[in-house]
Amino acid sequence: MEYYKNELCVTYEELTSGDDPVIKESTLKLNVFRKNIIRAHRGGGEGSCALFVYSSLREKYKARYVAKYGDPEEVLKLQRMRDRVKIDEKARDFYETFKYDMNGVQTGLSEKLKAEYTLNASVLNALACDLEEKTSKRKMYGNSLSTVWESVAATCENLREIYHHTLPENLPRLREKINRYKKEGYVSLISGKLGNASTLKITKEAGDFLIALKRSRVPVYTDSRIFEEYNRVVSEKGWKPLKSKRSLTMWFARPEIQPLWWDAVYGELSAHQRFGRKHRTELPSRRDTLWYGDGTKLNLYYQDENGDMRTTMVYEVMDAYSEVLLGYYISDHENFEAQYNAYRMAIQVSGHKPYEIVHDNQGGHKRLEKEKGTTEPGFFDLICHVHRATAPYSGQSKTIESAFGRFQSQELNKDWRFTGMNITAKKESSRPNLEFVEENKDKLFTLEELKIHYAEARKAWNEAKHPATGIPRIEMYKKSVNEETDVVTVYDMVDIFWIWTKRPATFTDSGIEITIGGKKLPYEVYERPGVPDHEWRMKNTYRQFHVKYDPNDLRSIRLYWEDNAGERRFERVAEPYMVIHRALQDQTEGEAAFIRQEQEANIRDRIDRQVIAKEIEYAYGVAPEQHGLSTPKMKGVTAEVQRQVDRRTKKYDRDPEELQIGRATKKASLLTWDQLGNNNKVDLRNVAGKL
Known part of the structure; x- marks a missing residue:
């Protein structure tokens, strides 16, 4: 939103963006075409956007706009208000170095007062400029001086909402404050109460002595004993004696004196609860806030x-x-x-x-x-x-x-x-x-x-x-409805309530084991119910995983691996490891079938490992057979299993390929025509196999 050629305008993006736009793009274009909505600027250039006159929008679109972004006039007014006040650094320097007398000691302003006075001076600068501008133009607009001051006071209150300054709310006092500031400058904002001390019958030194007696725990002094002890030493100290115990009790009860002894008598927590400022709060107006x-x-x-x-x-x-x-x-x-x-x-x-x-x-x-x-x-x-x-x-x-x-x-x-x-x-x-x-x-x-x-x-x-x-x-x-709170999804339940184990665990040939509440629990990764995932096992046995689990439901856990950046990536869900009876007499029919199933799966795993390993050996010329030796037979398996391995690796039952181009060329020169293939071409990579 902005002013364009003295017209309050809103942008194309403000009107059409979001899941619930103020007006749909097609509807906006149709209204512009029919001249129901006035387009003030086409946009299209670098940093330029299409602008539409706010006053030309229908009331329902204005209502939607206000609900989404706020009243544009008020928003722009607030922005302009913010731009009016610039922090006066000279004022800050003045209050940083200002000193006043407090009981004979040159004392600087507190940080709170420095900030307060600097802000007030900065606001007064803006109000003074505003006053001067409005005063010079009042005859042009036919306004009286009282109207000008009322306008300045309104500006002052608007700035109070933004900056929380402490200038007077009352118009006559504000007027006096501005006029005095214009004459005297920064010093006019400093309270006259600073450094002023009323006449005391009890001097500072005498007061410290009384407070020390009140705070004493060894021995403990009552007000009566403090009265007697004080009057006993006044002559040698040169102090005036106290006339009554009641005056002493009233002195101890003074607001500026109480905080100096209360903690020693009643405890620091009691002092904190008595003297610490309490907030006045308003409870939320909707659920889940x-x-x-x-x-x-x-x-x-x-x-x-x-x-x-x-x-x-x-x-x-x-x-x-x-x-x-x-x-x-x-x-x-x-x-x-x-x-x-x-x-x-x-x-x-x-x-x-x-x-x-x-x-x-x-x-x-x-x-x-x-x-x-x-x-x-x-x-x-x-x-x-x-x-x-x-x-x-x-x-x-x-x-x-x-x-x-x-x-x-x-x-x-x-x-x-x-x-x-x-x-x-x-x-x-x-x-x-x-x-x-x-x-x-x-x-x-x-x-x-x-x-x-x-x-x-x-x-x-x-x-x-x-x-x-x-x-x-x-x-x-x-x-109650709270639009700013998120609905909890299944994924949220996992992210929030599932807990990480303290350290990663290793997936071994017996699954992965975690300890919860002092009890060790084994888990397995399954391809489908009742069938361990052997293909996954082939790649992940003896890999470490971070484990996340639900303390209230241990029927499954989630495995994560950690990348080089320390980020955890989800791998698989694991479920409790299947436990079977060792004794045949105790085994059920399903357990016996599961045992046979896993025996066969383990054999397939052994065969796959052998075949994959052989492929790598022969590809790089390190197989024992390529050097006149033999690979040991698999132990504990049937002859059929060994034959299956041999069948799947039979393509390697030949001499190793020649990988050096010089030797391959030499062998090619020794070939005869009957030794060539059907295409009569020589494949140097396979020359060794032709000789």
């Missing part, structure tokens, strides 16, 4: 095989938009296995890949991420566009923890086996009745019964109404 994954205690007691009362863990994956619990896995540990199976179930239930996954920093997630130093994508990279870890010890930032707390209180809490909420919970209703649980310990779930009950509780949660919409969560999820 954001998934949360987290492990937590499954808050139901169960009875193990020894009759002891126990609890276990569950790893849950939740859709943030609908609060639907998509996938889970119950185990005693939040490890790779639990996370892998939970995400796998979530993908299978959803049928789509999420756009973003948020998880914590538990060790199992490291195995799901891309390994350093490798080009292979990690598990999360294959599932979603973006994945990230939440800040540790920041439960309030994870929506899933809030939702899971409600799931516990609304669904799991219905059962008397409920373990209670977190031990920090203050409500009595959030705690278990341990006396009752102990009395009825023999009625606790078994682990299998617990899993069934938990699945029912999840189903009830998903079918319950979402607190924000009043619509059942699962209904919200199923009716």
Whole structure:
């Protein structure tokens, strides 16, 4: 899109490109021919393209264009806005070197203030130019000065959306800021609060002493003892004494003082949670935009095989938009296995890949991420566009923890086996009745019964109404559409959920063997069901392969070889190696037939190897027979097998061909006419065979 001869135009490619074009090529050409759509420029030259007047498009085509690319007038307006502001490097240099007095110390501006002031100065430069231009033309357009300022203010707000500057939103204050900037320059943007300190009864030195006492752990000082200790030393330090303990307590409570001692008294994590800025966030508006994954205690007691009362863990994956619990896995540990199976179930239930996954920093997630130093994508990279870890010890930032707390209180809490909420919970209703649980310990779930009950509780949660919409969560999820998420295919399931073995394995005469969960599993490549592929074996026995397998289905594995660039290329699918009974009495009819089949196949392989090898020997003149010797007969085979080898190699039962042209020519000179072929021509390559 662009302006051409003062007309807003869109390009031929914008109108016709893509699987769902704004207008089909044939329809566009027909409308141009009928003059329903105006072509402003034919295009065709280097770097030139056909342009069509946007206003001449029918409304339905305009609507499609806006849906695909946005309002062209707004887009071009935004582009022009971006072009208006150029970063003022002189302003940056000024703020880099600016110093101010802070409690007697010459201090430079923070990086944040440097960036803020530089950006504001750059925007003010653009606004000042805009003001000057509009002021000079206001009489031409019949505008008043107030209208000019309103236009400048509107430009200021448009630039705020793009650059996030901090100039005043209020028009009178903005006007004052611009006028002052034009007079005083860069210094006018620096806050007058910098370097100003209100009069303190407690000096900086005295304040540091008080903070040191508050932070002391050996010994620990209460506010009363700090008050006494401070007043004890004021005379020798030359400080003013404090009049009351209350004034000291109020001083410690001041916002700028609290962060200096809070961590020593209550812990650094408490200080971080108290003083760290919290985001105000808005949840996604459609499914699969954001998934949360987290492990937590499954808050139901169960009875193990020894009759002891126990609890276990569950790893849950939740859709943030609908609060639907998509996938889970119950185990005693939040490890790779639990996370892998939970995400796998979530993908299978959803049928789509999420756009973003948020998880914590538990060790199992490291195995799901891309390994350093490798080009292979990690598990999360294959599932979603973006994945990230939440800040540790920041439960309030994870929506899933809030939702899971409600799931516990609304669904799991219905059962008397409920373990209670977190031990920090203050409500009595959030705690278990341990006396009752102990009395009825023999009625606790078994682990299998617990899993069934938990699945029912999840189903009830998903079918319950979402607190924000009043619509059942699962209904919200199923009716929502997210065009930017990919449908999961069979190939995706292989790429995502099949796992590489840690090291390559060698395909031997007994197949290829991999170890999974401490158990060795042999596999074979088959031509068709029940028939090993001997032709493939001939070329690949004792070749190393990287192996990919599905942990939940070991009925087949995939073999890959690695090229010189380190890229893995798919070779074949392998299936479990056929195992037969050794004792004849135990063998079935099918096993006996399979044994005979493989015996015959092995004999054919031996014959093929002999014939191929002989062809190579005779081609290069190294066969024993070409030097008056004999190749040993095959051992352990019948005479018929040996005769078959001999028949297939009988064309070599003659003298070796002469490969040197001089000797071949000499022999040709000794030939007589009766020794020539039907065409009476001498083939020097076969002269040796004619003599």
